[in-house]
Amino acid sequence: MERETSPQRWPMDEEDIPADVRTARPGRALLSSSMVGSANRGRVLQTLFDLGPTSRAELARLAGVNRTTISGIVQPLLDQQVLVEGKPIRPSEAGGKPARPLWFSPEARPICGMMLMPDAVQTCLVTLAGTISAEESVRFPAENPTLAEVTRAIEQATKKTLSAAHREPLGIGVAVGGMVDTDRRAVIAVNLAPVMNGFELGDMLTRRFGLPALLDHHPRALLVGDRWFGKGRGMQNFAAVYTGEVLGGALYLGGHLYRGQSGAGGELGHTFVQVDGDLCACGRRGCWETIATVGWLRRQARAIGIDAPDAINSARLVALAGAGVPGAASLLDLYARNVAVGIANLQQTVAPNFYILHGDVVGGGEIMAEAIAGHVRALVPSRSGGEIRFAIGETEDRAALLGAAGLVLSELLQFPL
Numbered sequence: 001m002e003r004e005t006s007p008q009r010w011p012m013d014e015e016d017i018p019a020d021v022r023t024a025r026p027g028r029a030l031l032s033s034s035m036v037g038s039a040n041r042g043r044v045l046q047t048l049f050d051l052g053p054t055s056r057a058e059l060a061r062l063a064g065v066n067r068t069t070i071s072g073i074v075q076p077l078l079d080q081q082v083l084v085e086g087k088p089i090r091p092s093e094a095g096g097k098p099a100r101p102l103w104f105s106p107e108a109r110p111i112c113g114m115m116l117m118p119d120a121v122q123t124c125l126v127t128l129a130g131t132i133s134a135e136e137s138v139r140f141p142a143e144n145p146t147l148a149e150v151t152r153a154i155e156q157a158t159k160k161t162l163s164a165a166h167r168e169p170l171g172i173g174v175a176v177g178g179m180v181d182t183d184r185r186a187v188i189a190v191n192l193a194p195v196m197n198g199f200e201l202g203d204m205l206t207r208r209f210g211l212p213a214l215l216d217h218h219p220r221a222l223l224v225g226d227r228w229f230g231k232g233r234g235m236q237n238f239a240a241v242y243t244g245e246v247l248g249g250a251l252y253l254g255g256h257l258y259r260g261q262s263g264a265g266g267e268l269g270h271t272f273v274q275v276d277g278d279l280c281a282c283g284r285r286g287c288w289e290t291i292a293t294v295g296w297l298r299r300q301a302r303a304i305g306i307d308a309p310d311a312i313n314s315a316r317l318v319a320l321a322g323a324g325v326p327g328a329a330s331l332l333d334l335y336a337r338n339v340a341v342g343i344a345n346l347q348q349t350v351a352p353n354f355y356i357l358h359g360d361v362v363g364g365g366e367i368m369a370e371a372i373a374g375h376v377r378a379l380v381p382s383r384s385g386g387e388i389r390f391a392i393g394e395t396e397d398r399a400a401l402l403g404a405a406g407l408v409l410s411e412l413l414q415f416p417l
């Protein structure tokens with residue numbers, strides 16, 4: 001069978017891929033990129049991500065380098081079209097030249113973000129400024145797809161997205177709805193699609209597309225997206241919590257993403273909240289996931305006679321409670337408390353103090369977030385200076401795709417992960 005030829009301008013056939021990309025860990029290949037040369041450059045880029053468009057003088061001050069050094073760092077980034085200079089915004093206070101803010105150029109090399117779920121794959125391009133384009137989505141065959149069919153769907157979506165890139169992407173970042181070995185860049189287990197268990201997706205993508213590829217657990221990708229492009233910007237400590245059909249979370253502590261050994265950490269949904277409690281999908285009993293997912297909500301809605309219980313979610317529950325439907329307000333409160341229990345445990349353990357909520361609860365808006373926050377504050381003793389704050393994340397798909405791209409960005413800027 002003839003191998004498909006690809007329209008890209010960068011090497012696509014395995015033999016054309018530079019040896020360091022083929023054999024090195026993806027991080028190495030990225031680190032050798034000419035875009036990143038020095039710790040100072042990484043610090044300046046980090047400051048830009050944290051603050052948004054910023055003048056040279058501000059950047060120099062905040063990154064702790066002098067004006068000459070900042071020019072030496074910024075000029076090559078302007079030449080490589082990583083950054084652009086914006087219009088002068090205001091005269092400087094000393095009355096000198098008006099400050100021209102620097103920001104990421106739309107012409108900079110994009111990142112390919114991918115979300116791999118049990119039933120479909122989604123791909124897109126993300127600019128360094130966090131703009132999404134060239135979105136593609138391919139569903140897997142409905143009945144027990146083979147790994148070959150899954151692979152074909154992934155290749156198809158990726159190829160279409162990459163063909164829209166006007167420059168070679170910096171890499172492919174993948175958010176996986178399942179357990180991941182981040183060192184091997186492999187899927188360990190997807191409970192709802194066991195055909196993917198053991199799938200060495202990172203190697204497959206690098207071989208097929210000649211780009212560095214990184215994989216991580218979906219909730220950790222959400223957190224990385226928050227850190228680079230969302231409400232975690234500039235934060236040193238925060239947690240992302242995802243609820244929906246499953247429950248998961250991720251931690252950013254002391255300026256580092258916390259993954260645990262080979263990415264084994266963050267299985268918050270399977271921390272225990274009830275000894276000998278309900279049976280969980282993982283085979284154990286009393287996991288947080290058994291009381292704080294949409295599955296639990298559906299069962300409760302049915303038990304108290306809410307209409308169309310299978311269509312219940314946070315958005316609808318908040319609306320029903322607002323309309324005074326009997327039982328809805330107390331169910332909302334109970335659901336919020338169940339979500340809060342796991343967050344309270346996390347707060348007592350590592351005290352991130354700032355939580356970004358993702359997934360189903362986002363649909364419940366401020367009312368749901370406030371209900372959860374109220375329960376967490378009631379469950380955790382208050383301390384001076386230790387206010388616990390909550391924020392609502394981006395809508396689900398967008399957050400995961402930005403986060404997947406953020407995985408590549410984190411590696412690129414040499415952040416310890």
Ligand SMILES: [Zn+2]
Pocket residue numbers: 269270280281282283284287289
């Ligand atoms: Zn479990």
